[in-house]
Amino acid sequence: MGTAPLAPLIELNDGYKIPQLGLGTWPLDDAQVAEAVVEAVARGYRHIDTAAKYGNERGVGNGIRNSGVDRGELFITTKLDGMYQGSGKAAAGLEDSLERLGLEYVDLLLIHWPLPRRDEFVSTWKTFEELQAAGKARSIGVSNFKPAHLDRLFRETDVIPAVNQIQVSPSIPRPAARAFNDSHGIVTESYSPLGASSDLLNAPVLAGVGRKYGKSPGQVVLRWHVQQGLVAIPKTSNPQRMQENMDVFDFELDHDDLAKLETLDAGPDAGVDSDVQGH
Numbered sequence: 001m002g003t004a005p006l007a008p009l010i011e012l013n014d015g016y017k018i019p020q021l022g023l024g025t026w027p028l029d030d031a032q033v034a035e036a037v038v039e040a041v042a043r044g045y046r047h048i049d050t051a052a053k054y055g056n057e058r059g060v061g062n063g064i065r066n067s068g069v070d071r072g073e074l075f076i077t078t079k080l081d082g083m084y085q086g087s088g089k090a091a092a093g094l095e096d097s098l099e100r101l102g103l104e105y106v107d108l109l110l111i112h113w114p115l116p117r118r119d120e121f122v123s124t125w126k127t128f129e130e131l132q133a134a135g136k137a138r139s140i141g142v143s144n145f146k147p148a149h150l151d152r153l154f155r156e157t158d159v160i161p162a163v164n165q166i167q168v169s170p171s172i173p174r175p176a177a178r179a180f181n182d183s184h185g186i187v188t189e190s191y192s193p194l195g196a197s198s199d200l201l202n203a204p205v206l207a208g209v210g211r212k213y214g215k216s217p218g219q220v221v222l223r224w225h226v227q228q229g230l231v232a233i234p235k236t237s238n239p240q241r242m243q244e245n246m247d248v249f250d251f252e253l254d255h256d257d258l259a260k261l262e263t264l265d266a267g268p269d270a271g272v273d274s275d276v277q278g279h
């Protein structure tokens with residue numbers, strides 16, 4: 001165990017480091033995810049993405065304990081469910097997650113959605129700052145936040161989020177959101193990096209670029225994320241695909257390849273509306 005090559009690390013604005021590639025775990029259940037975490041760790045994954053909303057934190061915890069790797073070598077993200085937003089509730093939300101995971105701390109705690117109509121994300125963030133100071137969450141960040149939501153955190157709170165996890169892929173490249181994150185030292189983490197249930201991976205241009213390097217469409221897409229400096233969390237419970245998705249650090253897309261991938265951009269209206277709870 002532990003001999004598989006690992007993903008490179010990206011430094012966060014608080015000094016901690018996040019593995020550039022992690023395992024997405026939605027919609028795996030407890031039993032499936034426990035097995036998937038063990039398989040992934042054996043293939044070099046050290047970063048696992050879960051959320052209270054996924055209902056699989058117990059399984060993630062079991063996978064961690066069965067992985068044969070020290071907890072300290074793993075980077076575990078969870079996300080606060082909307083029902084726990086608000087200053088009094090966020091601490092209880094993290095406590096519940098830690099109890100289900102069987103962990104003393106998480107490496108990264110995210111606000112899952114801004115839920116701007118509830119207008120509780122600022123008070124939630126102030127509680128996140130306290131949880132970070134108490135060592136319960138090493139890094140704190142957000143998900144599905146637009147620049148306007150982040151601007152409010154910058155004005156009304158002290159700590160700049162380390163990460164904003166948003167939907168990004170070659171078909172939904174989100175250049176403005178990423179540039180905004182970059183300009184504030186926030187690492188962009190791509191969810192649905194392979195296009196989730198869309199037909200992105202069937203695009204002929206990906207097969208064509210992949211042939212040049214002996215790589216699959218999924219590997220070309222994940223390499224695109226890596227070269228954009230993004231963190232990506234592809235989900236699969238298939239060990240062969242886990243291996244494939246990790247095997248993207250030995251080739252380089254050139255300028256022409258990147259130009260070809262730009263043709264996959266589905267336009268500014270594609271993707272989720274972050275005011276709506278997704279997964």
Ligand code: NAP
Pocket residue numbers: 023024025026027049050112143144165166190191192193194195196197201218219233234235236237238241244245278279
């Ligand atoms: P994704 O990772 O882009 O795509 C997952 C799909 O791709 C699955 O159907 C998987 O099938 C397939 N797949 C995986 N590797 C493949 C490969 N090498 N070749 C072909 N197909 C492959 O989409 P996602 O699950 O939506 O996003 C990833 C993770 O992001 C989630 O699991 C979750 O942790 C997180 N997420 C967060 C939010 C948020 O609001 N913060 C929203 C959505 C997702 P198999 O499983 O059958 O292999």
